[in-house]
Amino acid sequence: xxxxxxxxxxxxxxxxxxxxxxxxxxxxxxxxxxxxxxxxxxxxxxxxxxxxxxxxxxxxxxxxxxxxxxxxxxxxxxxxxxxxxxxxxxxxxxxxxxxxxxxxxxxxxxxxxxxxxxxxxxxxxxxxxxxxxxxxxxxxxxxxxxxxxxxxxxxxx
Amino acid sequence: xxxxxxxxxxxxxxxxxxxxxxxxxxxxxxxxxxxxxxxxxxxxxxxxxxxxxxxxxxxxxxxxxxxxxxxxxxxxxxxxxxxxxxxx
Numbered sequence: 060x061x062x063x064x065x066x067x068x069x070x071x072x073x074x075x076x077x078x079x080x081x082x083x084x085x086x087x088x089x090x091x092x093x094x095x096x097x098x099x100x101x102x103x104x105x106x107x108x109x110x111x112x113x114x115x116x117x118x119x120x121x122x123x124x125x126x127x128x129x130x131x132x133x134x135x136x137x138x139x140x141x142x143x144x145x146x147x148x149x150x151x152x153x154x155x156x157x158x159x160x161x162x163x164x165x166x167x168x169x170x171x172x173x174x175x176x177x178x179x180x181x182x183x184x185x186x187x188x189x190x191x192x193x194x195x196x197x198x199x200x201x202x203x204x205x206x207x208x209x210x211x212x213x214x215x216x
Numbered sequence: 217x218x219x220x221x222x223x224x225x226x227x228x229x230x231x232x233x234x235x236x237x238x239x240x241x242x243x244x245x246x247x248x249x250x251x252x253x254x255x256x257x258x259x260x261x262x263x264x265x266x267x268x269x270x271x272x273x274x275x276x277x278x279x280x281x282x283x284x285x286x287x288x289x290x291x292x293x294x295x296x297x298x299x300x301x302x303x304x
Contacts, residue, residue: 116236120263126232153263171228172272178231182267 060176061214062184062207065139065164069094071200072142075161080150084109084127087140087163096138097165105129105165119152123195124185128164130174137173139164139181141203143194159195160185184210217282220290223274226300230271232263234301239263241292247283249293260293 070090077083085106092099108129112118119125140163147157162181166174184190187210194206224230230238242249242260249260251269253276258265260279271277277297281289 116233118232120267122264128232130228171231175229175231175270175272179268179270182264186264186268 060173060180061211062139062180063211065137065177066207067091067094067096067138067140068200068204070096070138070140071203072140073198073200073203075142075144075148077144078146078148080113080148081106081110083142083144083148083150083161084163087127087142087161088165091138091140091163091165096136097134101131101133105131109163113151117151117153119150119154119158120182121152121154121156122185122188122191123147123152123156123159124162124191125150125152125158125160126162126164126178126181128166128174128178130166130168130171132168134165134167137164137166137170137177139177141207143197143203145198160191180210180214183214217280218286218290219278219280220294221276221278222294222297223276224271224297225273226303227273228303229273229275230266230269230297230301232267234296234303235263235266235269237296237301238293239266241296242289245281245283245285245289245292247281247286247289249282249289250280252278252280
């Protein structure tokens with residue numbers, strides 16, 4: 060699966076203004092709602108569900124990357140959002156480091172394979188130190204999108 | 217070195233929390249532990265790597281451990297998978 064298949068371009072956030080874990084999740088889900096990819100009335104529930112998932116174990120998997128996510132039965136299509144914080148946010152990460160790159164994923168509960176494919180794409184790309192560094196330095200939404208496309212094209216080689 | 221095949225049984229597959237169970241269990245052993253899926257081979261002690269397995273329900277994985285506690289390691293990991301990560 061490619062980033063282009065599930066990341067909502069209109070929901071990218073190059074400069075996350077949030078300073079806490081809950082705020083960044085709120086900001087990203089609100090952005091997805093503004094882009095029409097999740098219902099506006101579901102924003103509060105989705106934020107709550109993502110935060111409950113974080114309670115079971117942080118998705119701050121290290122190297123400044125977090126992948127907050129939720130599976131919902133009401134959601135029809137898998138959708139993702141990418142946010143970048145220059146300052147970094149305390150996300151209770153496994154390596155205790157601040158998180159700069161957020162890949163938020165909302166997945167339909169009845170399509171576990173799709174969820175795993177999107178996860179594979181995110182984790183495989185996030186393993187690459189240079190790619191993470193470029194993404195962390197990118198302060199425009201267009202710049203983020205270009206890096207996502209680059210990761211999609213690299214995967215073809 | 218010892219190897220053992222296991223099949224992912226739970227409906228949601230090896231998503232993040234199950235993967236963390238594997239990584240945490242692996243880190244309790246001294247042996248080098250790898251998980252193989254076809255030509256793909258990952259370090260079982262790294263969540264970043266384990267999550268690239270894309271192990272859906274029905275996927276056959278090979279657990280491979282090499283070291284003083286290799287037998288216990290493979291046994292422990294296989295049990296986690298076969299107990300469906302305590303899901304379903």
